[in-house]
Amino acid sequence: MSQEENQLPDLTEVRKEIDAIDQQLQQLINQRAQCAQKVAQVKLAQEGESAHFYRPEREAQVLRAIMERNEGPLSNEEIARLFREVMSACLALERPVKVAYLGPEGTFTQQAAIKHFGHSAISVPMAAIDEVFREVEAGSVDYGVVPIENSTEGVISHTLDSFMDSGLQISGEVVLRIHQHLLVGENTRPDKISTIYSHASSLAQCRKWLDAHYPGIERVPMPSNAEAARKVKTEWHSAAIAGDMAAELYQLKRLAENIEDTPDNSTRFLIIGRQKVPASGDDKTSLMVSMRNQPGALHQILEPFNRHNIDMTRIESRPSRSGAWNYVFFIDFSGHVEDSGVQPVLKEIGDQAADMKVLGSYPKGVL
Numbered sequence: 001m002s003q004e005e006n007q008l009p010d011l012t013e014v015r016k017e018i019d020a021i022d023q024q025l026q027q028l029i030n031q032r033a034q035c036a037q038k039v040a041q042v043k044l045a046q047e048g049e050s051a052h053f054y055r056p057e058r059e060a061q062v063l064r065a066i067m068e069r070n071e072g073p074l075s076n077e078e079i080a081r082l083f084r085e086v087m088s089a090c091l092a093l094e095r096p097v098k099v100a101y102l103g104p105e106g107t108f109t110q111q112a113a114i115k116h117f118g119h120s121a122i123s124v125p126m127a128a129i130d131e132v133f134r135e136v137e138a139g140s141v142d143y144g145v146v147p148i149e150n151s152t153e154g155v156i157s158h159t160l161d162s163f164m165d166s167g168l169q170i171s172g173e174v175v176l177r178i179h180q181h182l183l184v185g186e187n188t189r190p191d192k193i194s195t196i197y198s199h200a201s202s203l204a205q206c207r208k209w210l211d212a213h214y215p216g217i218e219r220v221p222m223p224s225n226a227e228a229a230r231k232v233k234t235e236w237h238s239a240a241i242a243g244d245m246a247a248e249l250y251q252l253k254r255l256a257e258n259i260e261d262t263p264d265n266s267t268r269f270l271i272i273g274r275q276k277v278p279a280s281g282d283d284k285t286s287l288m289v290s291m292r293n294q295p296g297a298l299h300q301i302l303e304p305f306n307r308h309n310i311d312m313t314r315i316e317s318r319p320s321r322s323g324a325w326n327y328v329f330f331i332d333f334s335g336h337v338e339d340s341g342v343q344p345v346l347k348e349i350g351d352q353a354a355d356m357k358v359l360g361s362y363p364k365g366v367l
Contacts, residue, residue: 033090040094053094054142056171056271057280059087060363064282067366080367088118097121100135101145102128106226106246108176112269113145115367116174127223129158133166136272143171144272150178151266152205155316159270160330163288163359164318170286170360172271174367180206180225180260183240183252185233190255195220197228198241206241209259268365277362283336284313286359289329289349290320301329304348310335336361 043051066083067076074082091097097117102109103125113123124141126132132144146162149155180202184190196203196214200221203210210219222228229246232238239255240246247254270286291297305312311334320326335342337358350356 029086032086033093036090036093043094052275054091054097056277057363060172060280060282060366062087063366077367084115084367085118085120088120091118092120097143098124098141099143099145100124100126100132100141102126102132102147102224104224104226104230106229106242106249107224108178108243108245108267109145109147109224109269110226111243111245112147112174112176112267115176116145116172116269116271117143129156130162133162133168133272136168136274137166139274142273144168145174145269146272147267148173148270149268149314150201150205151264152260152262153201156201157318160316160318163330164328166272168272168274169276170270170362171273171275171277172362173284173365174269174271175365176267176269178205178260178265178267179243179258180241180265181243181247181254182256182259183229183232183242183247183250184238184255185235185250185252187234187236188232188238192237193217193239195238196241197222197231197238199223199225199228202241205265206259206261208261209256213256271362272360277360279336279338279361280363282364283334283339283361284364285333285335285337285342285361287329287331287333287346287349288357288359289331289353290355291327291329291352292354293326298329300352301331301349304345305333308341308345310342310345330359334364 040053043053063080063083067080070076070079099113099117099121101107101113101123105125110123110125113121124135126135129146132146135141136144146159147156148159184193193214195218196210197220202225203219203221222231225240225242226246228240229242229250229252232240233250233252240252241259246252289301291301302312312331313334314332316330317327318330320328337343337346338361346358
């Protein structure tokens with residue numbers, strides 16, 4: 001036996017150490033769950049059935065602290081994902097969070113919902129974005145998850161338009177790395193594909209790859225890429241572009257993986273709810289501003305942000321429903337409405353705007 005082999009730890013002893021650590025972890029996780037039950041008792045006693053058990057700002061603070069004190073070898077994101085699931089399971093002991101998302105099962109939106117709320121949340125698929133808004137407004141679910149923008153294709157107009165008529169608050173955000181795959185069912189031979197189905201945004205995200213590999217094949221937009229995957233499961237001579245969840249859920253074969261044209265293709269999703277979210281210490285605010293149709297209107301919006309040194313992270317415009325050639329601006333910026341540096345900016349814009357609505361202040365995405 002070599003000297004190097006003599007220095008290796010004994011495998012049996014290492015496994016005993018792992019078993020002992022697992023036992024400690026199990027005991028500590030159950031202790032945490034018992035604390036969660038105590039929290040539920042206090043909230044129910046103080047607030048009754050209207051008690052809010054899920055606190056976005058509190059969960060963001062906990063996850064940030066976990067990542068800050070992480071010493072490895074697991075990465076910050078991996079350790080935070082583990083605790084995300086522990087927190088999700090503990091919250092479910094208090095009261096499971098019910099979340100609506102753009103369905104059917106297997107969409108990237110469901111994947112974003114799970115990433116944000118964990119697997120212990122109850123997820124409810126909806127057929128359209130406006131239905132997600134209606135379910136949250138009606139109180140049938142606690143929160144909704146909707147896509148807002150893709151790094152390749154830009155803003156999701158339907159989501160912005162839904163905010164015009166909604167009184168809901170944005171309570172969080174989650175960014176999901178999007179990997180697209182070409183999927184087929186067991187009835188389809190790769191050389192016989194005549195139709196490719198997917199959501200219009202997914203087809204656009206893979207346009208160059210499709211032009212290079214399937215230039216003469218019909219591309220058919222679907223309500224979602226999960227719906228496309230479900231369709232091709234039993235259909236002949238067709239393929240779908242969808243992600244990992246859809247491939248596994250509908251048991252489809254991957255003909256090609258990661259076919260998105262842009263390597264860092266990502267989609268940002270918003271969490272919508274009925275309650276305002278207190279400051280977490282690292283927040284973002286979203287506004288909807290209607291300006292009067294006059295010269296310099298856009299400058300009147302931008303200038304206060306610059307003068308007060310507030311970081312604007314996004315601005316989009318949509319046609320206003322109040323009249324031709326009027327526009328509504330959707331703005332994201334760093335900070336919370338309760339911050340002293342933000343309040344003068346909001347006052348100045350509000351004084352000049354025809355209408356201004358704060359869509360929500362919420363923790364910046366942690367995971």
